[in-house]
Amino acid sequence: MSLTHAPAGAVRQGSLRELNLALVLGRIAAADRPPSRADLATATGLTRATVSAVVEDLLAGRLVSESDPAPRSGAGRPARGLVLADQGPAGLGLEVNVDYLAVCVVDLAGQVRHRIVHRADLRPVAPADALAQLVEIAGDARDEAAREGLTLVGAALAVPGLVDDTGLVRLAPNLGWRDVPVPALLAEHPPLVEQVPGVPALVVDNEANLAALGELHSRPPGPSSFLHISGEVGIGAGIVLDGALFRGVRGWSGEIGHLPVHPEGRPCRCGGQGCLEQYAGQEAIVTAAGLARAELPADTATARLAELAEAGDPDALRALHDAGTALGVAVAGVVNLLDLDTVVLGGGYAALAPWLCPPVLAEIASRVLTAAWSPVTVRPSRLGAEAAAVGAAGSVARRIVAQPAGWLARSG
Amino acid sequence: MSLTHAPAGAVRQGSLRELNLALVLGRIAAADRPPSRADLATATGLTRATVSAVVEDLLAGRLVSESDPAPRSGAGRPARGLVLADQGPAGLGLEVNVDYLAVCVVDLAGQVRHRIVHRADLRPVAPADALAQLVEIAGDARDEAAREGLTLVGAALAVPGLVDDTGLVRLAPNLGWRDVPVPALLAEHPPLVEQVPGVPALVVDNEANLAALGELHSRPPGPSSFLHISGEVGIGAGIVLDGALFRGVRGWSGEIGHLPVHPEGRPCRCGGQGCLEQYAGQEAIVTAAGLARAELPADTATARLAELAEAGDPDALRALHDAGTALGVAVAGVVNLLDLDTVVLGGGYAALAPWLCPPVLAEIASRVLTAAWSPVTVRPSRLGAEAAAVGAAGSVARRIVAQPAGWLARSG
């Protein structure tokens, strides 16, 4: 899922055009003002003739459109600016979480065009029923999108758990799912998206991964390597390296919640001891702050903590400081290992960032070997709630930008 | 440094040939028996006509040669097998370490053609003098290689420390180096290698990184993602993801020695507390085994430990078990984070692997969330001593295989 698509196999005559389509489209997507054909020629190194030909294909395929305001003023023939089309292909993002279902539609430019959130406690709901509800909501979103000229070309589903590369949800502990064959269950419903060569109809992925992708593609562009930590009941991380999500050998990377921070400490449900989750997970913080867990539904615990901290409640402040310190120990290890310069606190951590960041930064400062030369930024996520759904939809839309040839082959 | 070279900018007509040259040459390099042109055509998806044209270029540039034993038997015209040339471009690997200088030459096929190790305590030697000695040894190696028809096209230098992307050695604590401008110092000597477009004349990198690259390219091919841990006085790791070394934002990844394994434990020279190095570094093991450090030069400490352990010395066995447990805690964290399935113990750890592996595996089994589904392999490095020098030379040779166009443009 990088911007430049590396050809895996034979490079044929047509690959040339495919690569240049992606190159030009990627430039248009990355530009902050609508570039002209001439701008694109100088930026890409292609000749204006080639750029014109490539742009013609992109215009014919409705992936870009010409914008009215000229991008330049001065002597000479006025340029025609090129922008990503606000009609055409779009991505569908789906999310099943503990206390809500979310659906959203993101267009080529990365804009969230529709967003539907259905709040409900999903834990007692059977997986098939939860997915059926999701499909129904997604159908509404698709119809709304169609009225605006958007065609859904792929879907990505975020779940809070381990997913293998076939889409099987091995384990989603907080949802109570185990070995749920999501693609098979969704195949029983009418298809939500149009099939496009090169774009998988459905991708199932961990919510932390997809939230990290959302952060990666948020505007203005941020760093291309960072760690995105989703602090919910469990703690997951999405690792973005050189503009691409690193999924690991089996797609199960990012289990930062089970980094040992006190090797002989509290036992963890994973079988280990002293895992980060036992010190900085939602339940640990809530308990340490003196809040009985039972009286708080999962979705309000974070808000309540932020309220208390805002009001200066000493127990809450201490709990957050301790959690931040534990988080900092783990993060310092990750930064030492991967040499990242940006850490994003997402999910439930986003709202708690004002209290978590200082202790995290303190641990980094004292534990990271290279901290003196290279400062590490720790900041809350830019995306709000349902970041995973937005990231999921964005990942589909990005795929069209990165590999436009498939879409163009489909329709004239 | 991946096998498939992704074009960064404009894709012109000539890029097509460049990419297919790399594709075909990469196949020849990866094959375990000399493939015929027809084999290559089916393997790459190119037509036989194109493969013939590409191979002609490769033969003309002396990157491949035709092997005598026919790769196939049966009816039909016998195939002509293609192998990487044993003459032509080769990579120069250099290594400055605490107790030796090493130089080696690796050819396109990854064979170590020459290796010179000069044992000496380098700690009291000024960086400029150490490099001057290295250049002299390397000159001999180059001359020997030239007699076999090998042309050195690039050099890579391994140092046990932090290197930035300009080749400046920021800090090599065990060598006593700080802010050593290696490229500038080497520029004062006559050039060792021939300049080839696309191949940097000199790359300076961390020894752990280059040792990991050596492991990556060792035959037979192993996994494309793994963690390679070099256990010396310090503990460094090379992280190989999807066949490429991950260097981090600033090139300082892999500082696994400073992963916190006992957050409130022993103070570390890095400023943190309870770093892995304090529990599994060479000094920690030696001390725990009851050996006075002073009586042992750095290069024999590991050998002595292995001897004692072999003999069943209880102190040594306990020290190794404890070190392995600490290492296992750190490795379990890394595996949880990156979802790797292979961990290679290199450097001084290689000889101690029989005693380190069991406790490492035990920690992984109890702490890694996905261990039940996906077993993790922990094994010693395949390369012996001076693995970093071999990896360094191999990384240069690999570059020619991955981007043959530069070499071909240079000479007929």
Added chain:
DNA sequence: CGCTATTTGTTCAGCGATTGAATTATTTGC
């Protein structure tokens, strides 16, 4: 108002690289 300089975008012949089919080359097996 008209001319020139300037910049954008298009057209077109030329060229390099791949393709696919036909052709040549070389061996095994009957």
Added chain:
DNA sequence: GCAAATAATTCAATCGCTGAACAAATAGCG
């Protein structure tokens, strides 16, 4: 000795990029 089989080469056709010439459209200036 001949047919079948497989390998490798040759060659016209095609696709896509290039470079230069050309057309389009505007600002500045007298």
